[in-house]
Amino acid sequence: MAGETFPFTSSTLRALRLQREWLEWEDRRRAAAQQCRSHRSLSSPRTGLMRPRQSCRDPAVHNALFSGDLQQVQALFQDEEAANMIVETVNNQLAWSAEQGFWVLTPKTKQTVPLTIAAARGYKDCARHLIMQGAQLDSRVGGRTALHEACAQAQLDCVKLLLTFGAKANVLSEEGMTPLHLCTTPESLQCAKLLLEAGVMVNLAAKESDVTPLHVAAARGLEHHVALYLEHGANVALRTSQGETALNAACAGAEGPGPGRQHEATARRLLEAGADPRAAGRKQHTPLHNACASGCGGLAALLLSHGAHAGARNGAGHTPMDCALQAVQDAPNWEPEVLFAALLDYGAQPVRPEMLKHCANFPRALEVLLNAYPCVPSCDTWVEAVLPELWQEHEAFYSSALSMVNQPRRLQHLARLAVRAQVGSRCRQVVTCLPLPSVLKEYLLLRVEGRIQ
Template identity: 35%
Template sequence: TRELAVRQLKKQFLEALQANNAEQVLQILHTGKLDINVVLEVDDPGMILASYKQGYWLPGYKLEKSWAMGIHVCVMYNALETALVLLQEGASINGTPNGKTPLHVACEVSNSDFVSLLLSHKAKVNSLSLSGHTPLHHCTRRESVDCAKQLILKGADVNMPSHSNEEETALHTVARFAIPELVALYLARGACVDALNSLQETPLMTAAFWAFDTREQVYREDHHLVCRLLLDHGADPNLQEEDHKTALHKAAWNCDHVLMQMLLEAGANTRAMDINGCAPIQYLLKVTDVRPAAIPELCYQLLLNHNAPRVYPPQFHKVLQSCHNLPRAVEIMVNSYERLKPTNKWRASIPDECYKRHKVFYDSLFAVCSNTPRSLLHLSRCAIRASLAELCYRGVAQLPLPSSMKKYILLEPKGILY
């Protein structure tokens, strides 16, 4: 009977907290039958209150309940007046019944009023959740900017890595979620622009990787803006993570010409090799036919105009295997060589249906890539490009030539080979 009465009292207490009924909460506490820090079971389908240690096995089904103290419930239901009453009555402010302190929860829901209240009552600004994250790591939305500002003013460490497998700083986190306002705030408050996580990735690499939404097949402009901010603050585009990939490798994997141009203009090295000896152009070749939202020919043109290594001529059939549906990309690649000699693998790499659809182009390809030399105009183009090397993209712009000739030198496709 006593257990039933306590259970009923807990239910009344929880309902009063959720309804922001401070008067009833006080009445229940003053009966002396319920501890102010009692742990309650709360509906939490969004897992706002829960934090779990990495490496622990979790059931496959979605967890719908969490444990919480009264102050956590107040934060979750925006019961500010009731929270103030609990704090005045001596409620614990740094408790973690299900892995998060109330301050973590307030940042999770982007409630700056609660962040202010909790900080004014000495909440630990750099406390770690069970998963090893600080409150600053939970500021992951535009609405969280005020929360983050308050945390930093109270001493939050913008360079503190999470105590988790990733070891991400707050800058890594907002680069992944693409919150330009928070990126700018952290950089202004001393965040290390080239901080490394456990995989040796910088925030720039993180933003570059997540700039493409594989599910929706769209490029995220906010991630591009984050990359722009990081580069403007001195991020090094040529740092390599544990597999030796650079940010340019990741942008090439996404077939993201906007980001690739940004990185190349910042000095990204097109000849950097990953642990398997692959340059960004090899990454581009691997994904050309699975990026329907991309404009691959621009990506190839950018890389080759910045002195990217070309495909070994006897292996050129692999270009046709990846790009046979994109004659403009093939044209750009072919025109980067003085001459190419076809092998019996070339024609086999182009499906008959595709060959018929682009017959004019492919007929010109096989005609040009015969044993006869290319035109003098093309050979002159190749000589200029070889002379300029990595300065080709910028150098051509300064040559006293008509704009049409500059485009020709920079491999602007025509739709047919001469």
């Protein structure tokens, strides 16, 4: 039907053009395949062997491909053999020299094909020309296909083009990963949607590591990717070769309260989908161990509210509280009192007095930990660890704590401990439901007051 007799939309015209190009390309491919079969049938076994691909280091070819110069690409790649040539690049990389005892620049050769270069850089028109000249869509020269690289760089238009012309959505790289494994940035979400629409297997695990796309997205805190994969049937119970679930990966990938908020939202999605908060992975680390080691109080509270065990021990015998104490030293720029309060509210035991020194320079965190005791224990170890300038800044708190060492605490504090002991690991849930003023609820949940009484 003529365009002037029917109101075609731009998307319809685009689809028709792509279909026409595809048919033209398919006709050429079939003709070339028929010619190749005819040639093999007339040739001897030796002369009928497939010729090796050409290898190219020509700077002109490199410049055309890496800059996306369409005119030059059209001039240089005019047949199937040229479109499938191997492009070699040499880059200098630092490598350790055992003989010389220092790092040296070592040339390293990398091989790829023109289509992969164009797709990785988003040169859609160049990629289209190469495809029309017979470029192999699923060639893995260099380890990855053009679709892998397009997804890794979030080149949506190139992903769409490759899938339209028949690139395999489930194609594996040499590392055994699908293109979906390489959707690792927020910008790659639309690429992931296209792959899923094209039939990619969402639970296909990478060879050897058994990592699924859900593991990858969870480890990077990509909440919307995780939600998308779950909608398409991703299995939250699948484990890697190290025994890690996606929830383990999400909690291990968090680094401090800031980035941890993304991982907290991701973990919430996984928990709502049925992820086990007690599933231990490598070295018997549970998701809670990982969250505490990263210093993520909000993430730890989320796991605890879904049934994570505050007293679980990993392979080294460490509890989540031990991991939190270590995190105070490794990542000091956060609010450890939030994490300590959450652990204590869900049944964690008070820390050993000799461990208080790790929090000596965090007055708010130290106050939370001291308020878990019926009597402030002897404090020589932590008093010596306090920096002089910090003591001066928070003298009221430190002096009050020092004056209460081995002294009876107020009846109000003892009553608080009695209530907390009675409700045990359900402290936070029970206290929030009690018909009490909010100020009293906060007191029961170890509210920071700036002094020990």
